[in-house]
Structure formats: C-alpha cells, structure tokens
Amino acid sequence: MKGLILALVLALVEPVFHMGKTYLYSYESIIMHGLPDRSMATAGLRLASKVEISRVSLSEHLLQIRSPKLEEHNGFWPTDSYTPSSRLSETIAACLSQPFKFEYTEGRVGSIFASEDCPVLCTNLARGVLNMLQITIKKTQNVYELQEAGIEGICQTRYVIQDDSTNKRATVSKSKDLTDCQDKAVRSLGMAYVRPCPTCALRARNIKGTVTSTYKIRYDDSGASLTSAMSDQVYQISPFNEPNGAAVVEVRQELSLVGTKRPPLSEPTVQLHKQGSLRYHFSGELLQMPIPLLRIKNPDLQLTETLRQLVENNEKGATKEASAKFLQMIQLFRVATLDQIESLWLRMMSAPFPGRPWFLSAICAAGATDTFRFLKQKIHDKKLNIWEAAVTLPLAFHFVTPNIKTLEIASSFLTCPQIQKVLMHRIIVYLGYGSMVNKYCAHALLCPNELLQPLHDLATEATSRGDAKDMSLALKAMGNAGEPASIKRILKFLPTFSAAAASLPNRIHVDAVLALRKIARKDPLTLQVFMDSTLAPNVRMVACVVLFETKPALPTVTALATSLLTEPSLQVASFAYSHMKVLAAGRIPQLHKLSAACNVAIKLLGPRLDRLSYRYSKVLQISDYSFQYQAGAIWRVYLMNSPSTMFPSDIITKLSCTGTVLPDSFLQVAFRSQGLTKLLRKQNIPFAEYDTYKTLKELGKSFLGWKELPPEDPLVSAYIKVFGQEIAFADIDKEAIQQTMLVLTRLLTFLVEEVQRGISGRWTLPVLVAETRHIVPTVAGLPLELGLCGAAVAQAAADVDVKLSPPVSDNFKPSQLWESKTDIHADIRPKAYFHMIAMMGINTQYFQSGFEYHAEFSANTTMKFDARINMKEKNLKIETLPCHQEVELAAARSEVYAISRNMEEVDSEKKSQIFPKGEIPRISDQESTGGSSKPGYQQGPEEIRHNNARRRFHTRRFCKKFESLGCSACLSLKSQNSASLRNTYLHELYEEFEAKIILKPVRTDADIDKIQLEVQAGPKAASKIIEVSSSGSKEEGEAARYEDIQAKLKKILGIEEVLMAANKTRRRTKRINREYNTEHTGLWAEPSIPHLSSSSSSSAASSADGREPGDHHRKDERRQSGQKRGSRSSSGSSAGSTACSSSSSQEDHSGDRLCSGDREYSNQQALKLQENLQKISHHSRLICIGHASGFTMVILMPSLCLWSLLPLYSPKPEFLGDRKPPVLAAVLRAIHRNKQPTGFQLVLYTDTQPKRWRIQMFGSSITGPSRWKLCADASVINYRKISGSLKWGKNCQDYQIATQIATGQFAAYPAMQMKLEWLKVPSIIRTTARWFYSFLPGAAYLLGLSQRQQLSPSHQATLVMALTSPRTCDVVFKLPELTIYDTAISLPLPVPSHPGTAISASPSPGWKIFSQATLSLTESLKGHCRVFQNKITTFNGVEFNYSMPVKCYHVLVQDCSPELKFLVMVKRLEEAADLIAVNVRVASHEIDMYVSNGLIQLKINGVQITFFFSVAAASMLLSSEKKGLTLKAPDYGIDKIYYDGHRLEIQVAFWMAGKTCGICGKYDAEIEREYQTPSGYLAKDAVSFGHSWIVSEDPCTGACKLQHKLVKSEKPLSFEKAAEKCFSVEPVLRCVKGCSATQTVSVSVGFHCVPADSALSLDGQLRLDQKSEDVVSSVSAHTACSCQQECPA
DSSP states (O other), X not given: OHHHHHHHHHTOOOBOOOBTOEEEEEEEEEEEEEOSOTTSOEEEEEEEEEEEEEEOSSSEEEEEEEEEEEEEEEESTTTSOOEEOHHHHHHHHHHTSSOEEEXXXXXXXXXXXXXXXXXXXXXHHHHHHHGGGOOOOOTTOSEEEEEEEETTEEEEEEEEEEEETTTTEEEEEEEEEEEEEESOOOEEESOTTOOBOTTSOGGGOSEEEEEEEEEEEEEETTEEEEEEEEEEEEEEEOTTOOSSOOEEEEEEEEEEXXXXXXXXXXXXXXXXXXXXXXXXXXXXXXXXXXXXXXXOSOHHHHHHHHHHHHHHHHHHTOHXXXXXXXXXXXXXXXXXXXXXXXHHHHHHHTSOOTTHHHHHHHHHHHOOHHHHHHHHHHHHTTOSOHHHHHHHHHHHHHHSOOSHHHHHHHHHHHTXXXXXHOHHHHHHHHHHHHHHHHHHHHHOSSOOGGGTHHHHHHHHHHHHHTOHHHHHHHHHHHHHHOOGGGHHHHHTTSTTTOGGGGGSOHHHHHHHHHHTTTGGGTSOOHHHHHHOTTSOHHHHHHHHHHHHHTOOOHHHHHHHHHHHTTOSOHHHHHHHHHHHHHHHTOOOGGGHHHHHHHHHHHHHHOSTGGGOOTTSOEEEEEEEEETTTTEEEEEEEEEEEOTTOSXXXXXXXXXXXXXXXXXXXXXXXXXXEESHHHHHSOOOOOGXXXXXXHHHHHHHHHSTTOOOOOOOOOEEEEEEEEXXXXXXXXXXXXXXXXXXXXXXXXXXXXXXXXHHHOEEEEEEEEEEEEEEEEEEEOTTSOEEEEEEEEEEEEEEEEEEXXXXXXXXXXXXXXGGGGGSEEEEEEEEEEEEEEEEEEEEEEEOSSEEEEEEEEXXXXXXXXXXXXXXXXXXXXXXXXXXOOOOSOEXXXXXXXXXXXXXXXXXXXXXXXXXXXXXXXXXXXXXXOOOOOOOSSTTOOEEEEEEEEEOSSEEEEEEEEEEEETTTTEEEEEEEEEEEETTOOSSHHHHHHSEEEEEEEEEEOOOSSOEEEEEEEEEESTTHHHHHHHHHTTTOOSSOTTOOHHHHHHHHHHHHTHHHHHHHHHHHHHHHHHHHTTOOOOOOOTTOOOSSSSOOOOSOHHHHSOTTSOOOOHHHHHHHHHHHHHHHHHOOSOTTSOOOOOOOSOOSSOOTTSOOEEEOOTTSOHHHHHHHHHHHHHHOTTOSEEEEEEETTEEEEEEETTEEEOOOOOOOOOOOOOGGGTSOOSEEEEEEEEESSSOOEEEEEEEEEEEOSSOEEEEEEEEESSSSOOEEEEEEEEEEETTEXXXXXXXXXXXXXXXXXXXXXXXXXXXXXXXXXXXXXXXXXXXXXXXXXXXXXXXXXXXXXXXXXXXXXXXXXXEEEEEEEEEETTEEEEEEEOSSEEEEEXXXXXXXXXXXXXXXXXXXXXXXXXXXXXXXXXXHHHHHSEEEEEETTEEEOTTSOEEEOOOOBTOOEEEEEEOSTTOOEEEEEEEOXXXXXXXXXXXXXXXXXXXXXXXXXXXXXXXXXXXXXXXXXXXXXXXXXEEETTEEEEEEGGGTEEEEEEOSXXXXXXXXXXXXXXXXXXXXXXXXXXXXXXXXXXXXXXXXXXXXXXXXXXXXXXXXXXXXXXXXXXXXXXXXXXXXEEEEEEESSOEEEEOTTEEEEEEEEEEEEEEEEETTOOOOSTTOOOOTTSXXXXXXXXXXXXXXXXXXXXXX
C-alpha cells in the first residue's frame, strides 16, 4: 500500500497542456428528454465539434471550437434518427469563430475570457467543454470527497482513482450530487413569494440531479495528459414528488484526444473581456418565454403586425390563436423601447381600435422598465380612465421586474396627482410598492433604506395629522415590504413600545402587529406584544397568530404556555390554547418541531381551557398531508371574539399549501367589525338630552378613578392577502356606508336612463394568469427549464334594448320599477378561454427541445331572448329561439408533444405526439336509445374502447334528448394513453384528453319557432295553466266559477291518477308490511319491493354479525307485529318518556338490562325486542329504549348507539288544490308552426294554516298522454315533526325520496332526528352516493369522530342529535353500512334546554316549537343577572355571596358606554334582611320599586303609581307578572327587569355585551376578571368588590352613612430594614365624619408603600390606583354606622 501511495506521489498529477502544441479533441454532447417508458416519444439535441486547446503562458490557455454541427431528434428512438440543422449550425459556428481564453492551473479552470460581442449562449457552450477539464487530484488519497466548483456551482464531489502504474495510465472517476451544492447556479422567475424549504428531506425535492465523470489520463516523466473524458448527467423531474412519476433528462458528453499539432493557436485579433468563472451565466434565455420561438428583428413592426393579427383572430372567434398572439406580444414588449411603444400607442389612438384591452394587458404583463414607465406616463396624462387604471395597476406592480430603475418609477407613482385623487388607486399603488420592495430585497445583498423612505414618510405624516386611514395604509405597505429597517417605525404604533400609541384606534394596533409578520421571522418581538396584558384582546390574539407563524422553538412556546396560567383574559387564553392544540394535532412534517413543542405546552395547562365554549375565541383547523406525494394543505380559521360582542368580531381564514416550500399563506382573507349594533338599533334617540345621562355623568365623578368605555364607531374592514402580500383592503365606516348608498342610488338612476337608450358593446379582458420558470444548467452549457405560463381571456358582446311603460319620470325613484312594464330585447354572447403551456426542456433564444404540455378550457354561449316583466301583474315571460345548429358550450383539452424548434426555421417546427401512432376510432354520431325514463328523454352512455400493443383509446358520450324543446345535450369524453403508463399523476398528464359539452338540434315532427318560459304568481296562476292547456281558446270566460277552474286545473295536472296510484301504494304497503320483513340488501342497492317500507322491526331483521333469526321466529314476529299494528291507535306520534340509568347488578345471562318508559309498548313487545337486541349486542352492558315523537331510539352503550326508527310519516294523499288556489305557475314550452305547443308546466300550492303548514309542487307535460309527473310535498305534521317527499316518474311512482325532521326526548335529553329514505333512485344518484360514501370514513377520522362498520337498513340515512347540555350534544349518523358517532360535541352557541322537564304529550297550540327555536336561541344570548337574598349571579354566570349594607344603594348594572342609557341600583331594606328595593333610571324617568307594609310599591319620578302603563316616548313598558312587577325598555338595552321584593332579575339585550358595569359585571364572558371596581381595578374578594359599587350620598341628608376612603396600613412594615408607610390603592368603606362604625367586615386590599419620610399622605384623596401594588393586607371595612351628631339646619 505504501508503494502505491509513493507511486501516486511521484507519477499521477493533474493533466497539463504543454506550450508550443495544439491538442486536438473531438467533442460530442447529447441531451435527451423522455420518460422511463422508452416506447414514448423523445426529444433531444446533439452537438458535435472539434476542440483545440493550446497553452500560451504559465496559466493562460486558448480554446477554439471548430465545425460545430447541431442535430435535432424528435420522435421515437431509435426509429427516428437525428436530423441535421445546417442553418442553425452556421449561426452557432459564427458566434464560436473567435477563440476563448481561460486560466487553468493544477486541473482547475479559473477566469474565462471572450469577445465582447460573443453571445452568452456560446460562452456557456465553451463552459460546457471546459467543465470537462475541471479535475482535482489528491496525491495522497485515491478515494476522497471535497467541494468542487463547476458549471452548476460548488457541489459536493466524490473521487475514486484507479492507477495502472505498469502502463502509466490512470482512470479518475468523480460523481456529484446536484442537490448538495453551494452557490448553486439556478434562476427562478415568477416565484418571488415561494421560499425554499431547508428542512425538507432530499426525497421531497421536485428536481434531483447527479453527474458522473470518467477521465483517462496518460502520464510519463514530462507530465500527464488527458486522453478522454466522459460525463453523464441525469435530472429526474417529479412535479408531484412521485417515485414512479418522473421525467428524465439525460446529458452525455464525450471528449476524446485525436492528436497534437504544431504550431499552437494564435492569439485572437479582437480584445477579450472577462466573462466570469466556470459557473453558468444566465442572460438571453430569460427573454424567451416557454412558448413557440419568436425571431425578433424589428419590434416596432412586429408589434404592429402581431396586434393586428390578434384583433383579427379575436373578431373571427379564433380565441386560441388570439391568446397565442397575446403571449407573443408580451415577449415583444419586453425588448421594445419606450419610443417604439409610444409610436404604437399613437397609431392605435389615431382611430377607434378594438385592440386597446390587449395592448394594456400586454404592457402590464411585460414587466419591463420601459413598459412600466410608459404606463406611469399614461396615467399621469389621464389617458386611462378610472376603471382601466384600477385593472392595470395591480397587474403592472405584480409582473414588473423589481430593480433600482423600476423602483424609482414605482416611487413616482406614489406622488402622482392622478393617483392621489382616487383612493382605490392610492391603496393599490402603496401596497404594490411594498411588495416590489419585498421582492427586490429578497435577492439583493443589501436593501437600501432609501427604498423604504416613501413608506416611512407616509407613516410620519399620518401620525402628525392623526389620520387613521393613512396610518393603516402605511403599516400595511411596510408589512408587505417586510424589512427590518421599518421595525422602529412600526413599533411606534404599539403601546407596548410607545406610550403615545395608547390613544390610537384598536385597528391600528392590529395592523401594526400584522406588519411585523415577515419581520418577526428575523426579530421575534411578537411574544412581548402577546405578554402585554394592557393591550386589547384582539391585538394580543393577532400577535399570537404572528408568533406561531414564525415557528418558535420549544422555550418560546413553553414561555407562552406558562403565561396562560395567570392570564386574566379568558378570550386570549382560549385562543392561544386552541391554537396550540390544533398545531399539536398537525401532521405536516415541516411543522413537526412546532407540533412537538405545542404538544408539550398544552400538557402544562391542563384541561381547564379545553372546556371553554365557543363564546371564547378559538382556532379551527383542517389539514392533510400525503407522505406519498410530499404535499399537503392547511386551512385555518381564527375566530376572535370581542368582549363587546356575542359573535366573533375578527375572523381570519387562511389557506396554506405545503410541499417543497415552507408552509406559507397561499390565500388569506380577514373580516373585522366593531360597533355594528349601532347600525341595527334605532339611532334617533337623544340619550345625551335625558336626565339619566346627566345623572350617570355625576355618578361617575363620585367614583375614584371612574373610566368610561371609549366610543366605538361602526366599522367594517376586510383585507385579502395572496402569498402573504396584501393586495387589497377596505375600511367601511358609517360615512362610507352613507356615501355608498348615495352612489348606488345615483348609479341605479344612471343605469335606468342608459338602458332605455340601449346598450351595445364588446368587452374584452385578457390577462396573463401566471408565468413561472425554474432554470438550471446542464453540463453541456445549455439551460434546462421547467416553465409554466397561462393566459385567460374573458369576453362579452351585448346588444340590449329596454323599454319601460310608462317611461320613468325625471325624479326617478327605484319604487317606480314595481309599477311599470318592462320589455327587454337582448343578445348577449359571453365567452371565456384559458390556455396554459408547460414546458420541460432546453429553452434558448436560438432553439428549443423538450416536452410541451397544452391545456385549454373554453366556454361559449349565446343568450338571445325577449323578456317581458310586469311587476304589477306578477308576470314574467321570456322567449328565445330554439337550437338550430350544433354549439359547443364548454370544452377542455390537454395534450403533450415532443417539440424541436430553432430560430433559423421558425415555421418548420418538429412536433410529435407522445404516444406511438395508431388508428383512432371515430365516434358515431348516432344517439343512444337505451333506457328512457320519460317520453322525450333519452339517455345512456355510448362507450368505445380500442387497445393495441402500444396505445389505449377510450371514448364515451352521454346524451340527453329534450324532444319537446327540440334539442339534445351531450357530454363527450376522449382519452388516449400508452398501454404501459404507470398509475401516477405525471403519466395522467401525459395522456391526451378531451371533454366537450355540446348542444345540438334534434329532429321533431314539427319545426319549433321559439321556446317560451312564463312564470305567473298570485291569483292568476291557475288561469295561466288553463290558458296554456287550451292553447288560447275562449271556451271559458273570464268570470268562470272558481269550482270550474279548480276542476279543470285538477284534470290538466292529472292529479286524479296520482292520487289513485298513491292510494294503491298505501294499501299494498299495509298488506306487505304484515307479511314482509325488511332485509339488508347492501349499500345503495336496488329495493326488492317498490314501496316505502313501514316495518318497525328493521333493526331486528338482521344482526350486527350478519346472522338472521330462524324462519319459525320470523313467522311469529310477522304474526305478532301484524296484530300489534292492527290494534295500534293513530296517536303514534305522541311523545313518550324514557328512563335509563346505570347497569343493574341483577343482569340476565347476556349482561343486558332493558328499560322502557313507553306506555304503548306491552311487556311482550319489550321482551321480544330485548330478545332480538341481545343477538345484536350481547357484549353491551346497557340497553335503553326511548320512544318519543314517532321514533324509537335503541342505544347500545358504551360501545355504540343504534337507532331503530319507525317509518317516515306518510300522510294520506291530499291535493291542496281542492281548497287552495295555486300561488305560482311556471310553463316552459316550445311553440311549433303547425302543431300544438309542447313542454312542461309546474304548479306550486301552499297552505299556511297556523297549526298545519304545507307546500305542494306538481310538474307534468302540457300536452299529450304522458303519465310522467313530478310531485313534491312538504308539511308540518305536528308541533314536533316536519316531513317531505319527492316523487317522479309514472304518476309519481317510479322514484321516491322522503325525509323527516322530528324532535323528541332521548333518555333525559331533548333530541332531534333527521331521517332520509330512498326506495328507488336513478343510477346516477346511486353512483354519486357511492362516490361520496367512500370519503366518509376518512373524513370522520380527520374530524376525530368514532365510526363502526355495521349493517343498517339499506335505504335509510339517519342523523340524531341529543342535547346533553346547552353547550354539548351527542351525535349518531347511521348509514347503510357505516355508523358515525361522537359524544360531548361542543356547540358554537348555547342552546336553551331543560333536560329535566318532561315533554308534554298534548300538542301545544300551533307548531311553535320550530318558530320558537330561533327565539329561544336569541334569549339564551341575552345577559341574565339575579339577586336573591345574599346570592348574586352575574351576567357571566359567576355566583357569589354578598351581604349588602342596609340603606345603601349599590350600582347593580348600568350602561358604561358613552351613551349612558340606563342605571339600575339596589339596596337592602331595613325592615327585613331578605327585602330589597330597586331604583331604575331610564331616559328622563326614575322608577322606584320597593316593599312597604308587605306590598310592592311603585313610584315614577316620585309619584306613587297604582296602575301600570307604557311610556311611548321612552319605549318603556311596566306591567305585573306573577307576584311582582316587570319593566321593559328594549330600545335602551333593558329587555326585562323582574322584581317581587325578594328577587330581582335583570335581562339585557345581547348587543349590550361588554358595555355594562356594576355588580352584575361587564357581560363579557371574562369570569377571571369579574370583580372589577369602577376604576377597573380587580378586587381581591367579593366583599370589597360589592363595596366598591356603593353609591355615596350626602352625609347629612342621605340615608347611607358610608363613603369610600383611602386608608393607611395599620401594621408597620419594613423592607430591607427601612421603615415604610403604605396606602391602599383602592378606597375602603368608612363611616362619614361624625359617625362611628357599629359593624365591620374584613376585606383584602392592595397597598402601595413609600419610605416613611415621604411626603405622600391621605390629604386630598390622592389617586393611587395607578401606583404599583406592593403588598396585600386585610383591613376592616365599615358596613353600619351610628351617628350621634345631627347636621345643622
């Protein structure tokens, strides 16, 4: 071994080129694109040339590439060979005519020099040759690894050296992993907001590459020479991260020594310039979009011609060709100068030109400096209207390439006067400028502060003016920029870092936190914001969102979790906890560390926060991740509740996509609101003018540190972000709403005037939807590109003529339209087209080679109709022409080609289909004639399959004929793929696919003139049906009797046949039910009997394990069930009660216990049912049967809940038309020339009786003997049940679907059952149901629901919800083969219920249970406060004991908003300890309610009242209720006050949430902060809390002799051996001067301590509530006083 190493040291060295010689090499490089399946088409290039290398100095060498020959391959290898491209070879030879100079030392290539005019493509080709000379040899090792520079960058390289010292030859092999490179040569365009994922595994990369090289070296005493070199590079491209779904690009190079010659190469005659190192350079290929090659010679002329052709193609309807020209025009604009663009604009504006939209959209999409400057000039010169500017500005800022020049132009947009005048334009420009700065600084080494200066200046100016709108705009723009240089500016808007920001609106604080979103990744400040408890809850919650987007580490997450243990705001705590909980449950690998940290953090908090209801803020998340495809998605909804609202005030929803990039916000939409209740309430009440307002103002002054709530102006704001960049936002306040309403009124008037003049025009909106490109170099020096671009075109042409009768007057009002007749003649032709091109291959400005994927979607329709609208007569008639020719309504196509193009032969591109050639079967135009479900309708798929050894063809056509209307609709599907394709998404993209929806005419007996749709509402609906049926005959006069009209209408609709068929079905059903027992026939199976089963023992028919009872048992069951049915009364829908408790110790052999509370069930039935149920669940410990409201509930606990339901209610067939006229009639008919009209008619009946509401709908043919009908029926059976059915077919008997919603009681809980039964449905519904059914198990798993595979009735689906508490419910969802269930599911809103109350068996008046549900829900949202004896229950549900001092009024509840609408005070009477008196202030009224001599007394404004009345001016009502009095003032926020001397109950409106204060609390759900004093200080206990709300009175005239005073601690304190004196930070009750305390109580109070020699004293009642609380101590508070001294008169 030592000898081998010594030989290497002495012999093997890097190759050298000796001076005075020219080394001659033959060079060949091949690039091939294909799939692993070699039978598919490939595309490739081959470049062959001669290479000469000479050494001219110690390190400098010359490289000359001679006789290059480029050949193209396109087709199937090896059948199709390479085709020479002589003209392109000449072009390449011309640019390679001059030699290249390079530095070469010890096997390493240094700087490269080339002539100044040499194209970058040719320089890169030279780099490809020189890259083969790059070799690093270690003389002491034969296997080693190192970082080596190359054309791809600096990559990890492994060397293996094999030396043949005998023959003095060596073989050097090296390999590179192209996914492990530094300073990698790569360029991505159109992906500025996509950040690479550094933590993703290598297997998750979409592009993987490797290079292997083999060198053969011959050495002697004079040195080593390179005899041959071979390189093989492989790129595996998997767009979907599929192991088997990857395309392959192979590059092979071979350099062989031919010989040497003398003399050496001569020095070049032109000066050579340094072109960089061996690393690949990007330049010219960036100009060429991944579209067909475009040879640019004269951009001015080419733009003019391209625009002309584009307009011509568009007018001819050739949208595909127009979109292709549109993409070419974008590429031409990128190389055009400003003068050329201006010249084209002037020529276009000299005359009306329809190409203006195409021109403006292409200018925006070009994104070049000159196009951006041109757009700015036109907006400044007012050449664009307001709507054109609104469309072009966001597109221009999005597509422009950010550089110093374009950023200077963008900054000039900010000061443009025309931009400043329009708020919408100003917002777009500032947000777009921030995004441009972000894109530029993301790739720049240094981001100049000057770029951010315009945004900083806007923030400074807005702050000085106090302009909240500009503050918000500046913050959002700085947030889009996301640069740390803006952090100081942003922090000035947060009170945590700037005291001056405390006075700013809350929404500015939120915007400031959101502006830190990108900066927080680099500087984590949001944790400090979250910890600041002085901020509003929604600001802190937004800070929590931003903090978790930075993916903090475990210490940060645990610090946040620890702070929640002492968090005073439950809104914030609930939000942060639920956020950590959803993150902990995530399955996204990129968030694995964050998920693990959150999993640890939530264990520190315990389950307390998990039990909070949806009244508190929450985070909801749905996410999924595919490890097979290394991709996933996250959808989160942030619900941020405000203390002042019952519903979320801030809602943010975000969709993130994860793959090989970090999870970032793909789309984010937010909605914020405040003060919306002001818009819903009456605003014309002058609260400030009433005495109550003045009283509350004076009362507030008596409380030390009293703080009113800040004013809350109505505001609705929303914003939308894409890829983390805010693109638009809107703040809508009261003024904006008023302006909007005024503008809408004016706009409606203008539209009415314009419409009467007629509308005619053509509108086009072309848009470059996307352009994303990813380019990497190959070892041959050519760029490999993955490119995607797409263009969309939306067009509409319209000719509309409208006539109003009578014409509108000058003082037009919208209400005039309801009294007028409108005739409309319209011809509207909307059209949409989308074209996407994806490319993988070599893409340069000289040639292209690779694969191209084209996907197209087009939609085209024509709406030509005449309409007449008579609002007064409630009539609408629309007429249109029938289908005369075949029309393609919509089409989608996709195909892949192997392409080869070169610039010298642009018109002769080579294109091969991806699959081998074969004969494609043609689709027959003959319609399918199978299986008609109705005369005039034909449907059925027509399928053609054709396979050969190499290709598969699949063609299907679905057609449906509407012979009555003379048209047919067809769906045509074609596909073609390889017989050897793998089942991957990439291979599916490679298949050719086409789908079309076609509308074509159908031959009929008589020609159709027109198609007419007429809708008649109101009393004339019946006469309209009769008129249509009689085809306008005058047999019946207008004064025909109602009975005649009724009978005629019944005959026309064929109701008699429907009723007869229904009655036969009912009789047959009853007979079969006595003899038949339903069996399970499988999921969505066809029924064995054509009727709706009413068997009540379906669950007993089959057991869970599939076994069935014996025949003898079945016969007994039939006989018994028949007897029971015959004897059962019709009151089966009456409610019963159930009783079910724990399992008994006295169990039978199966361990089951049966308990039933239904009196209608006999013991025999119970025993029989128990026997059957034992066979189903012999492992259950408890079986409970609940029977209520017509359904039986069987529960197997604890494993599963099973529901055996009685049949759906099937009411006796009844026709509402026998007693009610129709309310609506609709007729769709075809008018023939020599034949009666054909078509369909629909009639709607309603019966809105108070106790029985019902609706019926019938549909049938207007002519002919057809018995096909449609029947729909929905009704309220009783106050607990609603049912509905849909039937169609022959006399409405072929297909049936029935549903029912019922309420009842499950055990002790109220329950609701929703049931769906289908007896027979069309095959398309069954197929769709099976498809949907396949997703249910996975969806249930993701939602955390339990599930069980269990057979159930095959044609039923049942959902049962039992309300176990106002906030939770149990759910069971039974399907034929699957049962999904869960318990204790949290409800978003509380549902009022009284589980312990039995349901009455007698029906309540009417069916109010459904109408009362909304009312009950609304009532539950209102705040309730109760005072009874010494127990007080606050609005937030907190109960505490408090003994009120006698004679002293307490503020029980008052309006603390700036409106100060009401005040309620309460005091304990001296006569008895349990008697209280109430004082209410509303408007200018003072109401006193008290007890005197055992009777309730009432005074209003000091006047004794003996009768009750309502005050209309104050919207107040006083009345007696039960044993007391009630007061209602809903307009003031008081829904109800009930007083009976001992008990006081207050109910305030839900819109008062967060706006109350007093002993009843703030009604904000913050139970941890319930004991808030008037100053906002949190009292230590309930006693001090109650004392703080005592109203001080005049010491002489008032009955209450208690007052609030700050006290000094009676206990001497010392800290650090220094004496201290301490004063209470909150006042304590003390008797007034001259009185002594007779009763005291101990309370806990916080104290602020100062040095003993401090001048601070209690004189003057100093404010100490803002001071720090240094110690907590107990002091005595006075609760009763004795006064000896009388006040002077």
